[in-house]
Each structure stands twice: as structure tokens, then as C-alpha cells.
Amino acid sequence: MIITAWNIRGLNDPLKQQEAQHFLLVNKVDCGALIETHVKHKAIKDVSTNFSGYNLVHNNDSHYNGWIWIFWKPNILSLTVLHKYAQHMHCLLLYTASQKFIEVTFVYAFNARLDRRELWKQLNNISSQERLGSSDVQLADSNEFKNCLDACSLVDHPSTRCHFTWNYKLLEWAKLDRVLASPQWLTNIHSTIAYLNAVVSDHSPCLGNIVDMPTSRKSSFKYLNCWALSPQFQDNVKEGWSNHYYGNHIATLFPKLKKLRGSLRRIHTSIFTNLSARVAEGKQALQQCQDQLNCSPIDLTLIAMEKTLLKDYLMVKRAEMQVLYQRAKVQNLQLNDVSTRFFYSRLADRRARNSIGIIQDENGKLCTGFKEVSQGFISYYKTLFGTSSLVLPLLTSVFLQDAIPSDCYNPLVQHVRVHEIIDALKSIDRHKSPGIDGYSSGFFLDAWHLVGLDFKTAVF
Known part of the structure; x- marks a missing residue:
């Protein structure tokens, strides 16, 4: 399921309507929002006819400028608007193929700081029913925004492509557009976010992909x-x-x-x-x-x-x-x-x-999902390394004789002492990732009186 959001900065221009329609078509978007459309109520019907194949819901009745327009394919999704306000629309999406529900909130925050206070309260009300803990947020320019994110347990969703999502005449750059997610979303839903080039707007469109997890397999052994x-x-x-x-x-x-x-x-x-x-x-x-x-x-x-x-x-x-x-x-x-x-x-x-959920191949095509991403990596490295190679004969002339002085050579070939083995094992953090066999240093330290002799003998 492909979800997008794009601050189009005005949708009355036929050129922007054509560009937005092309963007939805090329990226096979199933559901998305166009932000800051500035389409008046009387022009909604004329503009919406350019987006055939999609159903439309908007918040023009909440604000005269119609800040948020939401599109979705009715044959793919069923969308229900749970909350509609001037600065956000909160929706329930039912993915028809898997019969899974997700909740998505599309937001356009007003420029005035006092006007945004109502938005923070409304978002806090949405998340107040389910809190999963505090979040490590480093994106707030104001205490009110930070407090809202903390209360809602939201963090910045990892993304690819463009880092700066807004520019002012190519002189000023900033990351204004963001996708925020809860820890529960990041744990249970495999999704990827990419910010693409702005094209006709000064804001980058956001392209999100929600994919089904691969078939579960037996997890590898890791010592806890x-x-x-x-x-x-x-x-x-x-x-x-x-x-x-x-x-x-x-x-x-x-x-x-x-x-x-x-x-x-x-x-x-x-x-x-x-x-x-x-x-x-x-x-x-x-x-x-x-x-x-x-x-x-x-x-x-x-x-x-x-x-x-x-x-x-x-x-x-x-x-x-x-x-x-x-x-x-x-x-x-x-x-x-x-x-x-x-x-x-x-x-x-x-x-x-x-997690790597989206890459761009050598032809500029965006690959999403486990199959496409894995095939993209395989194709790239096959091209880079090839499938077979010739083994060149060893050139003995490159080896230097007596390259290491004898006073440095002797300490290197000395026998390993028992205390050196134990000290080296204790110096490895027991929380480090285990080796290929699944055992970390923590296991050998926890059971040293039972396994220590075999471990030392193997090292010797």
C-alpha cells in the first residue's frame, strides 16, 4: 500500500493539477493527501475531476481555504474520517486485501504559534487513549510542539532521498515536512518513507510504502x-x-x-x-x-x-x-x-x-518491498562483481624478506597466557552482538567454571 503527502502550495493552477495527477499515477499511490490546496468550495468539483479513479474527502467545511484534500482508491482501500478540523484530518484505513486497519493523520499546521496550540490539543486527544512511553525527540523548535510529541509518543519516521523538504527560492533550506510515527507503528508495521524532488512546489512530496512482512521463519539463535x-x-x-x-x-x-x-x-x-x-x-x-x-x-x-x-x-x-x-x-x-x-x-x-525498505536502482526506478529491494541489491552487485572471475597466479616477488625486526617478532609468537584470555573475554561488552554461532561473551562469562577449560584449550 502506497501512501503519500505533498504540500502542493496551491492546486488551482492547471499545471499543478496535471503534475499532481502524474505524481499519483507514476508512483501508484493508493492513498494520499495534498496539503495547502487553496481551492475554494465552488471550485472543488472542477478540480477533482482531474483525479479520476480516486475518491476525495476534504476539510473545506472546516476552513474556507481547504487546506487538506485526501485521495484514495476505493477498490484498494476503505477510508473513514474520524476527525476533521482546520489543521488536521484523522482517518481510519481498511486495506481490502488483508483486512487490516491503520490510523493515519494528515496535518497542516498554521504559521501562527497561537493558532497551532489548538492543533497540539487535538493531536493529544487522539493519542490519549493509547500511550506507549516517552520518545527521544530532537526536532521541536518550540516547547509546545515538543510537549505535544512527548504526550503523543511520536518520533520522526526514518526516511530516504531528500533531507531538506522545503526551500525558499533555493536560498534557504529546511526540513519542515515530516512523517511522525508511534513506537507501536515502527514495531508492528513495515513502512518506508521517501521525500522526492519538489518539482513545481517548494515542498517535497512524501511517498510512503506499507508492505506486508515476509513469511515468518525460524529465528536464528542468539544468547540472551x-x-x-x-x-x-x-x-x-x-x-x-x-x-x-x-x-x-x-x-x-x-x-x-x-x-x-x-x-x-x-x-x-x-x-x-x-x-x-x-x-x-x-x-x-x-x-x-x-x-x-x-x-x-x-x-x-x-x-x-x-x-x-x-x-x-x-x-x-x-x-x-x-x-x-x-x-x-x-x-x-x-x-x-x-x-x-x-x-x-x-x-x-x-x-x-x-530496515531498508526502498532503494533507487541504476535506472532511477524506486524499488519498494522485500522482493524488489533484494533483487535490486542482487542485480547491482552482480553487475559490480560479475558472476565469475579468473584467479591470477600469486606473485612471490611482492613479499619482502625480514620485514619485521626480530625484537618485534618474538613477542608476537609467544604462547598465550590464561589471564590474557580471560582479560580479553571480559573486555568484550556482554551486550555486543553475538558471533555467527549465536553466543556472546556473556555466555562464557556466566558459565566459565563449566566451559572455561574447553574454551582456553581451544584458544591454545
Whole structure:
């Protein structure tokens, strides 16, 4: 589904009408908004006839200038306007093919600061029913705008192509047009945003693409530091490490690590899935037990139950924070510095920024969706590297004799000491991405007394 928004700066000019129609057609837009149309009510019928194949809804009845016009293809989408005001229109879109709903708000903010206050209140009312946490916003020029974004939990959607979306006679440049999204949107919906050249306007059109996620596949194994909090962790590692394999030291280490994956996955399934729900349930059970204990402070059964519930709650709470910290990769923060909602927000933002959903091929065509993007990369690198190459003979003349002085050579070939291995392992942040086998330095540190000997032997 292709969604667009373009501040056209006047749609009464037939040239701009033709350019807008061409833009919708070429980019196969399913739904979009033309902003700041300046079309009076009496001219709506004449102008709208140039956009055949689209249904139209506007806010001319909310403001005489008709700031926002929304188009959509009725055979692709079903659109319902939930809120209509002078500065924004909030819509519910039903994608007919997948029967999925999304909510989209098209906004044109007035120039006067006092006039925009009403917009911030209205947007805050839209998001007040569902808040996912504070956001790391760095785009506000005014405190009122920043407060609105914080209250609505909105962040700047990652985008490609033009960085500056507005210019004044090519002398002044600024990023005025933005697509804002909630952390929930960035987590659950795979979308891409591109700002294209302004052409006949001084604002760049925004082209958004919402694509279905690829068919789910079994996720690759990645060690989570929270698994070491499980009481069964050490026993599972000990049992998995008791298997014997033949070969050199490195050849015997990797089969043990591979065999252990199944046990660690079972620990994750039994204890560490749906951590947020487990934290909420654990906290509720603990509070209920403490309420009962307040009424019967000498009940030994309740005292024992409270200790068990507290221990379980603290374990899943620490596990939740460790998982979010490890996946979000937030730098220079400790686990108790910020709330869980902050990590969810950063994780969603990081996933969106690491996703490549739109590229431009060598012919200038925009490729969107997983298939087109992957084929675009394959085609580019096939052209760059080719499919086969000749192997040239090795030129021994390029090697220099005695290139390294003996006083530098000897330290390089010395035997590795045990403390050097341990120090090197501890110097690797346990939150760093794991190696190809899925294990990070955190696993070897957590189970060092069980796996340390094989690890050191493999290094030697």
C-alpha cells in the first residue's frame, strides 16, 4: 500500500493539477493527501475531476481555504474520517486485501504559534487513549510542539532521498515536512518513507510504502544474558557440556555449543517469553499477597509465599530490562536509568532505522518491498562483481624478506597466557552482538567454571 503527502502550495493552477495527477499515477499511490490546496468550495468539483479513479474527502467545511484534500482508491482501500478540523484530518484505513486497519493523520499546521496550540490539543486527544512511553525527540523548535510529541509518543519516521523538504527560492533550506510515527507503528508495521524532488512546489512530496512482512521463519539463535538468571541454567549447561566429541580442541567445542542451543531455547520458552505480561502478573500477585500479609502479619504460609513471589518478580523484572537493554543497544545508560517504555521506544526506532525498505536502482526506478529491494541489491552487485572471475597466479616477488625486526617478532609468537584470555573475554561488552554461532561473551562469562577449560584449550 502506497501512501503519500505533498504540500502542493496551491492546486488551482492547471499545471499543478496535471503534475499532481502524474505524481499519483507514476508512483501508484493508493492513498494520499495534498496539503495547502487553496481551492475554494465552488471550485472543488472542477478540480477533482482531474483525479479520476480516486475518491476525495476534504476539510473545506472546516476552513474556507481547504487546506487538506485526501485521495484514495476505493477498490484498494476503505477510508473513514474520524476527525476533521482546520489543521488536521484523522482517518481510519481498511486495506481490502488483508483486512487490516491503520490510523493515519494528515496535518497542516498554521504559521501562527497561537493558532497551532489548538492543533497540539487535538493531536493529544487522539493519542490519549493509547500511550506507549516517552520518545527521544530532537526536532521541536518550540516547547509546545515538543510537549505535544512527548504526550503523543511520536518520533520522526526514518526516511530516504531528500533531507531538506522545503526551500525558499533555493536560498534557504529546511526540513519542515515530516512523517511522525508511534513506537507501536515502527514495531508492528513495515513502512518506508521517501521525500522526492519538489518539482513545481517548494515542498517535497512524501511517498510512503506499507508492505506486508515476509513469511515468518525460524529465528536464528542468539544468547540472551537473562537466561543466566534461571535456576536451571547451570544444570542445563553442565548436562550439555558432558557430551564427548572427537577431534581437535576447536572441533570438539563447537558441537557442544550447538547441542546446548536446544536446552537454552527451552529455558527461554518456559520462563522468558512474554516478559512484559509476566512482570505485570508477578507484580499483581505480589501485591495481593502483601495485602493479605498486612491483615495477617504472622501467617507463616503468607510470609513464605511473599518471599517466593518477590524472588520470582525480581527475576522476571531484571530479565525484561536485560533483554530490552541488550536488543535496544542504548549506549551510556544503566538498567535503572530509564523506564521500560523508553527501551521499547528505542528498540522500535532502531529496528526501523536498520530496515531498508526502498532503494533507487541504476535506472532511477524506486524499488519498494522485500522482493524488489533484494533483487535490486542482487542485480547491482552482480553487475559490480560479475558472476565469475579468473584467479591470477600469486606473485612471490611482492613479499619482502625480514620485514619485521626480530625484537618485534618474538613477542608476537609467544604462547598465550590464561589471564590474557580471560582479560580479553571480559573486555568484550556482554551486550555486543553475538558471533555467527549465536553466543556472546556473556555466555562464557556466566558459565566459565563449566566451559572455561574447553574454551582456553581451544584458544591454545
